[in-house]
Amino acid sequence: MGKHRKLNKGQLRRMRANQQKRLQQVELTQELDDASLGTAEPGVIVSRFGQHAIVAAEGNAEQFRCHIRRSIESLVCGDEVVWRRFSAQAGSQAETGEQGVIEAVQERKSLLSRPDYYDGLKPVAANIDQIFIISSVLPAFSSQIIDRYLVACEDIDITPIIVLNKADLLPEQTTELQAEIEQALQMYEAIGYQVVRVSAKTQGGLDTIQTLLQDRVSIVVGQSGVGKSSLVNALLPEIDADVGAISTNSGLGQHTTTVATRYALPQGGFLIDSPGIREFALWHLDESRVAWCFIDFRPFLGRCKFRDCKHQPQDPGCALQEAAETGELHPLRLYNFHKIIESMASTKPSRAIPRGSKK
Structure with a gap:
């Protein structure tokens, strides 16, 4: 490959002049934008669509469609922002439906992110007080999925509340399945987690959910098909969120919510309906x-005989295995832990480095 020729003085001068001209054009555009904007206002992101977002003005009385400045690197539902309205003279913006510009994002109190194989950690919602982990009798109750969400909640220090939806269907299930679900829920209650049994269809248990939601910012998460949108509709019937059926081919839920939305x-308080996902990596x-x-x-952590203990049955002196044998620790939790560790190794992208790694 040949060497690049050095630019002569004339070429360098022209290149710098062109760069300065482009900078001046950018600055002029910025000045024109500023002239068409009102004063800065506080707001909260209701939902985001590409380079646009819906902003709730202070007091949540009005909502506005706003353009997002390119300087903003990350913006999600629940973010507190500084934005400015377009003035009445900004006709070109009015034609596109834009009503303002988001200028800056305030520091977040909390952030829920979802690991994505292609995009890395993908933020879902910000400034949340509590997370409602929605499970259900159908399409399939899974304590492993619940434990994945519990790990995510504990990692970011947000209070989790476990909700069994479609509880009205439980008596119709086999005796074995009823016992499995009840034992799992009792296990979580014994650990110290709050568990609520509800039915969006019969309205059973909704009073408890309403009380827990009051004056808090909450988000509902869970597998597709567990009835998140049905539950949101039961709590807020005026929003009429799309509800999907269970797939007859796979037995899994079909995605109905496509973007996180804040209601x-x-x-008092706010509820965020998040997109359904079948597995939380x-x-x-x-x-x-x-x-x-x-x-x-x-x-029991730190009490194993060996520092590199993997907490497997064959590991000598494992404090977790001994606790499971004596009944101090539920064996199902230890089983779910190992299933999570196994899945982490098989689903992790080759370029990903886990948080806490020294690499």
């Missing part, structure tokens, strides 16, 4: 962090 609650965490996020493991 004001009549009793945790490959962004290292094994020791996952173990710490199992809160019932914490009294």
Whole structure:
């Protein structure tokens, strides 16, 4: 490959002049934009669509479609922002439906992210107080999925609340399945997690959910098909969120919510409906962090005979295995922990480095 020729003085001068001209054009455009904008106002992101977002003005009285400045690197539902309205003279913006510009994002109090195989950690919603983990009798109850969400909640220090939806269908299931679900829910209650049994169809248990939602910012998460949108509709019938059926081919839920959306609650507080996902990956965490996020493991961590203990049945002197044998630790939690660790190794992208890694 040949060497690049050095630019002579004339070429350098012309190149710098062109660069300066482009900078001046950018600055002029910025000045024209500023002239068409009002004063800065606080707001909250209701939902985001590409380079646009819906902003709720202070007091949540009005909502506006706004353009997002390119200087903003990350923006999600629930973010507190500084934005400016277009003036009445900004006709070109009015034609596109834009009503303002988002200028800056305030520091987040919390952030829920979802690991994505192609995009890395993908933020879902910000400034959340509590997370409602929605499970259901159908399409399939899974304590492993619940434990994945619990790990995610503990990792970012947000209060989780476990919700069994479609509880009205439980008596119709086999005796074995009823016992499996009830034992799992009792296990979580014994650990210290709050568990609520509800039915969006019969309205059973919704009063408890309404009380828990009051004056808090909450988000509902869970597998597709567990009835998140049906539950949101039961809590806020005026929004009429799309509801999907269970796939007859796979038995899995079909995605109905496509973007996270924030709704004001009549009793005070806000509820965020998030896109459904069939599995919550945790490959962004290292094994020791996952173990710490199992809160019932914490009294036994660091007490194993060997520092590199993997907590398998064949590992001598494992404190977690001994606790499971004596009944101090539920064996199902230890089983789910190992299934999570196994899945992390198989689903982690080759370029990903788990949080907490020294690499």
